[in-house]
Amino acid sequence: xxxxxxxxxxxxxxxxLSMKQVRFADSSSSNNNNNNVQPAVLSDSGPSxxxxxxxxxxxxxPQLKLLPLNDQIRxxxxxxxxxxxxxxxxxxxxxxxxxxxxxxxxxQLPYSECTVTTPTGYKYDGVKFERGNCGVSIMRSGExxxxxLRDCCRSIRIGKILIQSDEETQxxxxxxxxFPPDVYRRKVLLMYPILSTGNTVIExxxxxxxxxVQPRHIILLSLFSTPHGAKSIxxxxxxxxxxxxxxxxxxxxxxxxxxxGTD
Numbered sequence: 001x002x003x004x005x006x007x008x009x010x011x012x013x014x015x016x017l018s019m020k021q022v023r024f025a026d027s028s029s030s031n032n033n034n035n036n037v038q039p040a041v042l043s044d045s046g047p048s049x050x051x052x053x054x055x056x057x058x059x060x061x062p063q064l065k066l067l068p069l070n071d072q073i074r075x076x077x078x079x080x081x082x083x084x085x086x087x088x089x090x091x092x093x094x095x096x097x098x099x100x101x102x103x104x105x106x107x108q109l110p111y112s113e114c115t116v117t118t119p120t121g122y123k124y125d126g127v128k129f130e131r132g133n134c135g136v137s138i139m140r141s142g143e144x145x146x147x148x149l150r151d152c153c154r155s156i157r158i159g160k161i162l163i164q165s166d167e168e169t170q171x172x173x174x175x176x177x178x179f180p181p182d183v184y185r186r187k188v189l190l191m192y193p194i195l196s197t198g199n200t201v202i203e204x205x206x207x208x209x210x211x212x213v214q215p216r217h218i219i220l221l222s223l224f225s226t227p228h229g230a231k232s233i234x235x236x237x238x239x240x241x242x243x244x245x246x247x248x249x250x251x252x253x254x255x256x257x258x259x260x261g262t263d
Contacts, residue, residue: 141256145191184212195225198232
């Protein structure tokens with residue numbers, strides 16, 4: 001009996017250990033549509049709250065999508081957040097995380113069916129990427145994501161928006177905007193790695209709307225978001241799509257300075 005009891009204890013301990021090991025992988029088990037991206041859930045907590053884990057209380061619907069969380073993504077998030085990380089490692093891991101977000105962002109764009117002939121003469125039924133897309137980066141931190149997009153779409157056109165906060169009023173103000181002439185016809189991948197308050201992105205989307213872009217044609221690519229920032233953007237533009245890797249009250253706002261070496 002004592003031996004049997006000890007075996008049961010070992011099994012229970014093993015189960016607990018196993019659950020801890022797959023904790024991050026489990027969060028990706030539920031797919032959203034056929035894109036394998038899970039809809040995010042948020043709380044009403046403001047950016048001043050500091051929990052140790054990402055929040056998940058209030059579902060804001062399919063507009064906000066999270067990359068399926070796994071150990072690889074979690075490690076990249078950890079290295080980026082770690083204050084002891086060297087700049088070289090920071091940029092390397094940031095580029096890896098950006099590439100994952102960009103790849104999934106492209107997966108949200110339209111594809112059409114096509115048939116090709118293989119070198120052996122057989123017909124293969126596949127898909128092809130539809131034209132009519134572009135990228136727009138919010139300067140300056142958004143420029144860190146441009147190369148990741150170009151690595152995936154070699155000839156894609158990329159516009160830029162410069163937005164800065166007024167020192168007195170703290171209100172975001174647009175200083176510069178340059179887009180492809182036919183941006184109103186395109187699906188737009190809007191790039192901004194850190195969503196903190198959401199004010200900068202809201203102003204950027206307003207500029208795109210002024211140029212004829214429909215919010216439903218905008219996919220915002222980010223790495224980290226606060227609940228407050230994501231909620232503000234979705235409440236202002238319910239048709240926009242936000243793609244990110246994590247929703248957490250504490251965002252790594254040092255990202256731009258570390259990436260470009262200006263910290």
